[in-house]
Amino acid sequence: MSFLKKIFWIARNTFTEAARQKFFSFLVLLGGGLMCVSLSLTHFDFGDSELKFIADFGFGGIFLFGSVLSVVTSVQLFFTEIENRTALTMLAKPVRRGEFLFGKFLGVWLLLGVFVVLMCGVLAAVLAWRAGTVAEIAMARGLPMPVLNFDGIAVFAVFQWVRLGIVAAMTIAVASFAQTYLYAVVVSFVALLIGQLQYVLADFASEGKSQIWTKTLAEAATKFIPNLQLFNVGEALVLAPDGLSCGAIWSALAYGMIWIAALVFIGLWFFRSREI
C-alpha cells in the first residue's frame, strides 16, 4: 500500500501548490464575478427565460474557465517540476514515474473539483435569489412557475468535474511527451476543441448524403475522440422539469471515467520513456 501513500502525498502537494497560485484565485473570482454580472445583463436576452440566461452564463463560465484552469495548471505543474529539476530528485527516491504522474493528475483533478464546487455554489446562490423574484412575478401574473432543480446543480457539478477530468488527463497525456510548455498548451486546447466538436463528426458519419469512404473514416475517427458534449446538459439537469434519466447519468459518468483512465494510462506510457 506504500505506492498509494506516495500517490496521495504527491497529489496533496500538487493540490496545495496549485491552490496557492494566483491564477486559480483569479479564475475563481472571474467565474464568480461573471455569474453575478449576468444579473445586470438580462435585458440583452432574447426570447429566453431570465433564469436560463443566468444559468447559461454559469454553465459557460464553469466550462470555459474550468478548461483554462485544467489545461494551464496541468501543464504548468508538470513542466515546473521538470524545469526546476524537482522531478529528478523525486524520481531518484523510490517513487515510480507512474506514481509521480498519477499523483500529479489526482492533485489537479482535486483542484478542479474545488473549482467546480465553488462555481456551482455561486451559480446556485444567484439562481435561487432570482428564482424567488421570478416566482413572485409569475404568481402575480398567473404564469407557470419557473423550474429550478438544486439536485440537478449537484449532478451538473459532478458532470463538469468528470468533463474537466478528461481535459486534465488529456493535457497530462500531451505534456508527458511534449518538449515545450507552449506546445503542450496549444495541443491540449486543440484536443479540447476537437472533443467538443466530436459529435459533429459523428453526425457527418451518420448522414446519408456523405460518400461511403468518408463516412467510414469519420465514424472510425469518432471512436478515438471523447465526446465532451455529452456533459453539456446543464439546462436539462437544472432548468428542465423532466431532467435526465438515472441510466443516462450513470452511463455518461462511466463513459467519462473510461476516457480518464485511458488518457492517464497513455500519459504514463509516454512518461515512462521520457528523458527528464
Next chain:
Amino acid sequence: MRFGAAILCLGIAGALSFPFGEIAWKEVRERVGTFSPEALERSAGTGIALGTLGGFRTVLADIAWLRAFHFWGKRDPVDCMKYCDLAMTLAPEQLFFLENTANYVAFEFPVWEIRKRGGFLQVPENVQREIHKKALAEALEILHRASLADPENPQIYILAAQLTAIKTDRIYGVPDYAKSAAYYRRACECPGAPLFAFASYARFVGEHVPAERASAKVFLEACRERAETPARKHFFSELLTEYFASPANG
C-alpha cells in the same frame, strides 16, 4: 511505436466507452441543439467553434442577434442574414430568432431590394412581385428547415401560415388560402397546438377553400371527440357551427 500504442489505447477506450456513450447520448443529443453540416456551412465557422464551448452557446446567440439587428438597421441583408443564421444555428430552440428572421426575409429584405433598384415607382410591378415571391419562398424555406429539426412544433407551421396569408393577401392580390390552411392544419396536428390555430384553420377553410371543407369538418369533429374538457368540446362545436353549419350535436 509509442504513438501507435497510444492510438491503440484510444481505440480501446473508444470501443469500451461506446455503449455507455450511446445510452447517454440518446437523451443528451436533442438537448445540445442541431449543428448539422449544412448549418456549419451556412454560418460563420468561428461562431460555431466558440458556441460549442459550453453554456455560452445561447449567450453568443444573443450577441449574434444584436449584430444581426445592427445590420438590419443598416439595411444590409447579406450581413444581417449571416448573423441571423448564426443566431438560429447557435440556439435552434429559440423561436424568437426563427420568427424574426423569417419576418426579415419575407417583409424587410424585398423592400430593401426594391429601394436599392430605384424605388417602388421605378421598379415595374411584375418585378416587384417576383422579388416578393422569391422572398416569401426563402422565408418558407427557413421555416421548412426548422420544421425538419423540430417537426412537432406547431409554432413553426403557424408562422408559415401567417406569412403565406399576409404576403399573398396584401402584396399579390391573389391570396393562396389553401396553402395557409394547409400550414394551419399541420399546426393543428401537432401536440399542444394553440386553440387559435384551429380557429384560423376553420376560418380559412370555411370561408375560402371549399374543396377542403369536408376534410376539415371531419378533422374538427374528431378534435371535438378527443377534447378533454367540456370547454374545449364547446370550442370545437362553436367552430363547426360557425364555419361548417353543423349543429353541435356531439
